[in-house]
Amino acid sequence: MINLEWFRTFKVIYEAGTLSAAAQALFISQPGVSLHLSSLESYAGHRLFDRDTRKMVATERGTMLYNFIIDHMNKLEEAEHNLHRKSKVEKPTVSIGMSTGIFQYMLEAHISELPFNLVTRFGDYPQMLQELNNGTLDLILTPQKGTQHNLDYKPFAKERFVLICGNQTDTTEFDELLLKGDRPALKEWLSVQNWYTTASDQEHLNRFWSASFDTLPSFRPKYVLPSLGSILRCMATGKGFAVVPDFLCCNEIAGNSIKVAWEGSPPVEDTLYFGKRKNTAYAEEIKFLEDILAKNWPKCPELLT
Template sequence: MINLEWFRTFKVIYEAGTLSAAAQALFISQPGVSLHLSSLESYAGHRLFDRDTRKMIATERGTMLYNIIIDHMNKLEEAEHNLHRKSKAEKPTVSVGMSTGIFQYMLEAHIAELPFNLVTRFGAYPQMLQELTNGTLDLILTPQKGTQHNLDYKPFTQERIVLICGNQTETTAFDALLLKDDRAALKTWLSAQNFYTTASDMEHLNRFWTASFDTLPSFRPKYVLPSLGSILRCLSNGKGFAVVPDFLCCNEIAGNAVKVAWEGNPPIENTLYFGKRKHSAYPEEIKYLEEIIARNWPKCPGQLLPQD
């Protein structure tokens, strides 16, 4: 029979990107992670990841499996989390929902200094809003505001969704088309390029493409990676395109590792909010997290401030 722990290990490898990072997250040895993965692949009858010396890249079947199990795994983790909160009442456990990029860039380095337990959740914004309402999450970072009366939203920054490319990407023809504002030719040229995206989220690309060309992209990105951070590392000093929030690539742009190819027309801008329940059980812990994230948020040149 299949072991459900294999699915947990598979999910963490998919999201962490390496066997060593997965082993750290699961508190087991790297050989143990490799054994779980090889057992699952043997059971499934095909490879779920392509391996190299630096990262694990999900195969098409691996991506399909992740999309099939992610909702079920999240529900099991929620049940585990609720049980943990009841059994560890002496030390608060705060649950936060955000994108993987925000977590990696703004919060990950500060986990060890937190004076409370932390559980992070990565998912779609509507799902996070619902989990905030029902008490599964205590704080979310979101560009979308719900209409629930028990929730409070505080704007803290604004992001712009931009088209970037590696600094080795040849864009002379693209720049010429931009000067002419030839949308049909721009769409054709971009559709033939190599694009990067994440496995679980094509929202940025779809919104950018729809705003600029009044249609969804007709192509599939060539490279599907675990996170936006992985995309930036692959693009840095390389070739290819991706659509990402500007705050995630400030350092890479400043260091000329990547460049902004196009801000879109019209540009896509979002106000980001801290969302929480009006009567939270952990107001001090939530304030602590908000201060860490706000303090470490990159100040991109020309970045807009929220207006509401």
């Protein structure tokens, strides 16, 4: 079925003259504008614009289509405006992408404070970058920056990945090996311990292990749990090891339910960025979210002290 948004995009391209100007007016990415236009042209079976280096020039069929739809589109936009104005619920909806850990620890408790609607999405960072670029997401928290020219990144925090263990775990031998600096023996000892991980965050363990021992782990974790929060809760009453971001375990360390066995050498850390489109209809709402997350980001003390 034809998508009415294709007609809206077509109308704006016709009036703006370029794909970039249309994208700016519609608050979506230029690839998104191109996708709408190509979909409409494919449905119509004809080119609607001739692509010039400086301007989109409507073909004869494009001009005919514009003249046919313009009155209808203007009436629909007027109806949309009146409906929105009279609606009892005028809250905008902002879509945000982040890791489940950041959401659970930094944002979940503040949802009721938001003066707008919120849609959260969890996934891998390349996918979130793509969805931010095409307009599906409005804000992402990411350690990875894309190359899309219409996206903007602002650093706001650092996360360090640390080796933690349950408070009942005997680390006497590990501490002695660490004091000696015997990396081969450390790797051997750790390889036979009980390990926790999540299906989506095995990368944390791989990065830490590779930095510390110059290879990937050769063992399979014994416990694969649904989230990092689950790992912390299980380790609080048990034994074993896991690699997690430091900001997630500050409270547990302060409460002595888990302890940091090693910060790694060299340390593994990321800079986290707020990623958003340079042109957005939700600048005020995004700033509200950024302030909440920055304010509630934990100021962890030196974890090994």
